[in-house]
Each structure stands twice: as structure tokens, then as C-alpha cells.
Amino acid sequence: MRKNLPITDQEFVLQDDQYLISKTDLKGRITYCNPAFVAISGFTREELLGQPHNIVRHPDMPPAVFEDMWDTLAAGKPWLAVVKNRHKSGGYYWVLANATPVIENGEVTGYASVRVKASAEQIHAAAAFYEEVAEGNLGGYALKHGRRVPAGWRRGVRALGMPFRGGLRPAMLRVAVGAAALGAIPTWLAARAAPAEQLPWYWGGYAVAALAVLWATQRVAGRFSRQLVNAEEAARQIAAGNLVNEVSTDARGELRNLYFYLDIMRKSLIGISTEVIGKTSDHVRTISKLHTDSQGLADRTEAQAGSLQDTAASVEQLAATVARNAESARSAAALTQESRVVVGQGGQIVRQLVSTMHGIDESSRKISDIVSVIEGIAFQTNILALNAAVEAARAGDQGKGFAVVAGEVRSLAQRTTQAAKEVKTLIEESVGRMSAGSNQASQAGATMQEILQSVERVSVLMEEISTASQEQAQGVDRISSAVNEMDGVVQQNVSLVGELSHVAEHLGEESAALAQAIGVFRTPASRAAPDAVLLRSEARATRLGQGGGHVQRLALASARDE
Missing domain, CATH: 1.10.287.950 (Methyl-accepting chemotaxis protein)
Structure with missing residues (x-):
């Protein structure tokens, strides 16, 4: 693991309106960084382009955090966490980082990260959690998708509480359970007046109806959730500046307009x-x-x-x-x-x-x-x-x-x-x-x-x-x-x-x-994704270009050869 030294106790604080945006290729080499990211990092744009993104990694960050990040991104999912980065001078700055895969034509072509200012409470909680991660003392918890989640038996207990959590599926489950409970009352009243030999039919019919309601509600919830996940992915790609992928407008019902306006926005x-x-x-x-x-x-x-x-x-x-x-x-x-x-x-x-x-x-x-x-x-x-x-x-x-x-x-x-x-x-x-x-x-x-x-x-x-x-x-x-x-x-x-x-x-x-x-936006008319090797060579040529245009041309020629 790369260890960037030296470090100091000087903190650089982001402004509320500062948004740090960067993009990398599949190997984690920087292909784009906006001026705000360049300013807060202390590096020049030429020093960043083509370099591994861990050039801003702070030694205080546990390696397990970034392993979790790459595992999450490799699974095609977004990763959100509070991260401590290193300034070129050795100082540091905290950000709330959101990394997501950039998908073009169904394939992952790179990764985009948007960072904003983290609150003091988020920074304090993250610092304490990262100390536990570094010491290997998570106390029955694990790091997943950038978050602290229960592990072991705590995970089972958490699963039992699923119907009582927020979200569409738990809500629909509660609706199905409530409907089954309400359906049990008339079934019980009818069963009391019915002969004993008919009771299995009453309660069998009730069970089939309850299961049907449960299946129907979960099916609706699943379909609705998938459409929401697709809409979320489309919004995430648009937020990352990837405007290449078309937003499907095949959705029906209430989400149709959401898909339609996402595509209009794109x-x-x-x-x-x-x-x-x-x-x-x-x-x-x-x-x-x-x-x-x-x-x-x-x-x-x-x-x-x-x-x-x-x-x-x-x-x-x-x-x-x-x-x-x-x-x-x-x-x-x-x-x-x-x-x-x-x-x-x-x-x-x-x-x-x-x-x-x-x-x-x-x-x-x-x-x-x-x-x-x-x-x-x-x-x-x-x-x-x-x-x-x-x-x-x-x-x-x-x-x-x-x-x-x-x-x-x-x-x-x-x-x-x-x-x-x-x-x-x-x-x-x-x-x-x-x-x-x-x-x-x-x-x-x-x-x-x-x-x-x-x-x-x-x-x-x-x-x-x-x-x-x-x-x-x-x-x-x-x-x-x-x-x-x-x-x-x-x-x-x-x-x-x-x-x-x-x-x-x-x-x-x-x-x-x-x-x-x-340049953060990629449109269908845009050229191919930037090559990190070429960007690094161009950046090197820009730095050397102060000594003469001939050197710069040679550097660019060597980059094309690569």
C-alpha cells in the first residue's frame, strides 16, 4: 500500500459550496479533476492527471476502508463514506466521498467520485470508527459499502427487525401482515358457525389468500424497487457526469414520469x-x-x-x-x-x-x-x-x-x-x-x-x-x-x-x-474516455515545456507510442 509522507497537523477545511469531482480509469488513475479538487489537494492539475488516485491518500486511513471501496465498486454499487485525504504539504482535509462506477453501453469504463464537506459529527464518528478498523477491534460489526454494519448474530437480530425498518419492502410486508390479520377476523367468525368438517376449508382458504396477498405485495414492492434502483442508477450516472447512457422510458405507472423527466434532464x-x-x-x-x-x-x-x-x-x-x-x-x-x-x-x-x-x-x-x-x-x-x-x-x-x-x-x-x-x-x-x-x-x-x-x-x-x-x-x-x-x-x-x-x-x-x-460531462458526441498514460505524458510535457516546445513535442510523441 502506498504511504504518502510526511504529514502535519494542519487541517484544510472545505467550504460549504465546494464540490470536489474526479474521475479515474479502471486502474484508479486520474483522468479528470475539477478546479476545486486541484485547489484543495495542493497539487497542480498536471501533477494529478495520470497519477494513481491514492496520491491524496492519508496514512491514517486504514487499508481495509479502500479494500471495501474497491469491492463495492467492483460489484457495480456506489460507495459512500467520510474520508481523510492528505494535502500535498502534508496537511489533511475531511470529505464526504461518494464513489460510483461509470457505465457506458452496459460496461464499466471508469469511476467517478464526488466529495462534499463533511459535518463535524460525521468526522468525529468516522475518526473513531477508523481507529477501531485499524486496531481490528470492530466489536461485532463490519465495514460494508463504506458503512458500519452488524456482523454475526447481530446481523440476524437486525434481519428480524426488517419489517419495522423504513423502505418499500418492509412497508408492503406490514401491509400484507395487516391485511392477513384483518382477514383472520371474518374467517374466524365464519368458522365458528360452520360444521367442524368444513373448518379446514375455511382456514385453508384463508391461508391461501394470506399467502397470495403477501406474494402480491412483495411482487409489487420488488418491481417498484427495481424501477427505483434503475432510476437511482440513472440519476447516479447523471450526477457523475455520464450522459452517454439513455434512460429507459418503459416504466409504467407513477414511475413513468420520473424516468421521462430523468431522460429529459439528461x-x-x-x-x-x-x-x-x-x-x-x-x-x-x-x-x-x-x-x-x-x-x-x-x-x-x-x-x-x-x-x-x-x-x-x-x-x-x-x-x-x-x-x-x-x-x-x-x-x-x-x-x-x-x-x-x-x-x-x-x-x-x-x-x-x-x-x-x-x-x-x-x-x-x-x-x-x-x-x-x-x-x-x-x-x-x-x-x-x-x-x-x-x-x-x-x-x-x-x-x-x-x-x-x-x-x-x-x-x-x-x-x-x-x-x-x-x-x-x-x-x-x-x-x-x-x-x-x-x-x-x-x-x-x-x-x-x-x-x-x-x-x-x-x-x-x-x-x-x-x-x-x-x-x-x-x-x-x-x-x-x-x-x-x-x-x-x-x-x-x-x-x-x-x-x-x-x-x-x-x-x-x-x-x-x-x-x-x-469536461466532467461525457456526452454521446464526446471522444473516447481519456487515456491515463497519455494524460500523464501530456502533464509531464507541460511541466517540461517551460524548457522548450521541442521537449513537449517529444513527450507527446512518446505518449502516443505507448
Whole structure:
């Protein structure tokens, strides 16, 4: 016997409106469990499907209880008892369990169990009785069909009390006994007045009549009981969600309407369940598509948000660059203005230089003229010295001293002439250079004027560039603000789309739970009974599917191979 450990003293109490429904195949493997059963068990649906139903068995439950259950189900009868089940965490919960065979086309195809909340009195009585069962001390009682029944001589005593119990057969027996008792009175009165030899006929006729009444009442009770048992079985199958078997309407009398309305209820449930299953399937497909579309929208919105954030960052970098460009343009405009002032000052200096060069050229020309005068004077002095030497030679010895002086003067005049020529040559060269320098200075002045005009044009352009850069910076700031607002809106969209995806996922889970809940009904149009091995493989694939769809497909393929 399977023993599920560990266990704790934590109790999980069912609510009054909680109904736990599960189905198994003939080997006791779970093929269906409703959401309420999944919730109270602590397991997931994937952990339960395909597993033996004793996965929720509590160690405190005696094995004899479940032996009685399987014996009862094997006999085709329902089993009702208070059961203590184990929660996955080790805790426990008490239920009033009703297990019944599921019959399709006259054959048992599985078992269904419906559990509800057990009362405190039922739990206390069951716990005490299970202790007696575990100890083997039943005290003249036995466990049968989930109930504590008398055994041995107590069973005989109980049988003697049968006419006084409730039910149709005891009631009809009491009616037959009462009728026989009432029939004995007129028979006794008639027998008193009749000859002695006729008494056997009187009492023989009475006995035959009494037996006939007894036989008739029990026959009626038996037929009526069988019809009630059939109606009970039909109701039990419908309660278990098995809508495959048709309810016979061959009954007569008062039970005919009962059978008729049971069949109407079955067909009504078939119609309702079929419609609900169809709508649920459509709903699941719609929700699945909504979830897929919302997930795709979420991915695209997140990608758009990422792109927009990159754009915002780029715009911020562009704004910073434009701001730096505007600042640089303002600085360049200021430098251009300063260059304009400097170039203006340079032009003024060049103009002064040209004027000074012209003055120097004029002075050089004057010096050249003076040198020419000096050269003329030196020439005349040389002529005079030459004449004086001639006159001194004529004078003889008296003129020797004068001749010497005249010779010195002549030599001085010659040197002066030579120096004047050299000075003139230098001055002419200087004048030529001064002229060239003056021309170059004039050209420099003209160039400086052109540079000044160019700098003025550059200054105007830099002012325009500075103004345009400032306007561009303002425009980029506005673009950055707009992009940031768009980013905020997109982030809100991402959040809303995420919520939509979660809502769609929740709706999908609710729809799946609804589909699981409505799956308790088996209709003539339903597929074959679920295979526990396939369900276990699908559940395993679902758990492993988080690691990849390929693993899930392999698990499903292996399940089909089995």
C-alpha cells in the first residue's frame, strides 16, 4: 500500500459550496479533476492527471476502508463514506466521498467520485470508527459499502427487525401482515358457525389468500424497487457526469414520469454541456489569439519604446551638440568682431606706414638733391683747386705752400665728389627701395582693406549662423520635449499592453478552468474516455515545456507510442 509522507497537523477545511469531482480509469488513475479538487489537494492539475488516485491518500486511513471501496465498486454499487485525504504539504482535509462506477453501453469504463464537506459529527464518528478498523477491534460489526454494519448474530437480530425498518419492502410486508390479520377476523367468525368438517376449508382458504396477498405485495414492492434502483442508477450516472447512457422510458405507472423527466434532464444537460463546450472552445481560441496578439503588440510596443528611447538619447545628444555649436558660433562671432577691430587697426597702421614711406621717399629725394648740390660744389672746388695749383706753379717758390694747400683742397674735393657719388648711389638705391616699399605698403593697405571687408562679411555671416544655431537649439529642445512626451506615452502603452496581456492570460486560464470543469460531462458526441498514460505524458510535457516546445513535442510523441 502506498504511504504518502510526511504529514502535519494542519487541517484544510472545505467550504460549504465546494464540490470536489474526479474521475479515474479502471486502474484508479486520474483522468479528470475539477478546479476545486486541484485547489484543495495542493497539487497542480498536471501533477494529478495520470497519477494513481491514492496520491491524496492519508496514512491514517486504514487499508481495509479502500479494500471495501474497491469491492463495492467492483460489484457495480456506489460507495459512500467520510474520508481523510492528505494535502500535498502534508496537511489533511475531511470529505464526504461518494464513489460510483461509470457505465457506458452496459460496461464499466471508469469511476467517478464526488466529495462534499463533511459535518463535524460525521468526522468525529468516522475518526473513531477508523481507529477501531485499524486496531481490528470492530466489536461485532463490519465495514460494508463504506458503512458500519452488524456482523454475526447481530446481523440476524437486525434481519428480524426488517419489517419495522423504513423502505418499500418492509412497508408492503406490514401491509400484507395487516391485511392477513384483518382477514383472520371474518374467517374466524365464519368458522365458528360452520360444521367442524368444513373448518379446514375455511382456514385453508384463508391461508391461501394470506399467502397470495403477501406474494402480491412483495411482487409489487420488488418491481417498484427495481424501477427505483434503475432510476437511482440513472440519476447516479447523471450526477457523475455520464450522459452517454439513455434512460429507459418503459416504466409504467407513477414511475413513468420520473424516468421521462430523468431522460429529459439528461438530454437537457447534453444540450447545455455541448453548447457550453463549443462556446468554451471558441472562447479559448479567441482568448488564445487575443493573448498571442497582445503579446506580439507588447513586444512591438517594447521595441518601439526602446527605439524611441534611443531616439530621445540621440536627440538629447543632438541638442547638446547644437547647443555647443550655437555657443561656438557666438564665440566665433565675438572673435570675428574682435578680428574686425584688429584688422581695422592694422589697416590704419598700414595707411600710416604708407604715409610715412611717402614722407621718407620725399626726404630721400631732397637728400639726393642736396647730394647733387654737394657734388657740384665739390666739382667746382676741384676746378678752383686745379686753377690754384696752376697759379702756384707759375708763382714758383713763393707759390709752393699755396700749391700744397691747393693740392690738399683738390684731394678733399675729389674725395668729397667720390663720397657724394657713393651717397647719391645709396640714396638712389634707398629711394628705389622706398618706392618699392611704398608700393608694397599701398598694396598691403589695399589688401588690409579687402581683409577688413571680408572680415565684416564673415562677421555678418557669423551673426547669422549664431542666430540660426540658437533657433536650431530651441527647435531641437522642442523636439526633445516632444520625444520625451512620446516616450512617456509609449511607456504608458507598454504598461497598458502588459496589463492587457496579463488580462488575456488570466482569461485564458479561467477559460481553461471552465473547459476543465465542463469536461466532467461525457456526452454521446464526446471522444473516447481519456487515456491515463497519455494524460500523464501530456502533464509531464507541460511541466517540461517551460524548457522548450521541442521537449513537449517529444513527450507527446512518446505518449502516443505507448
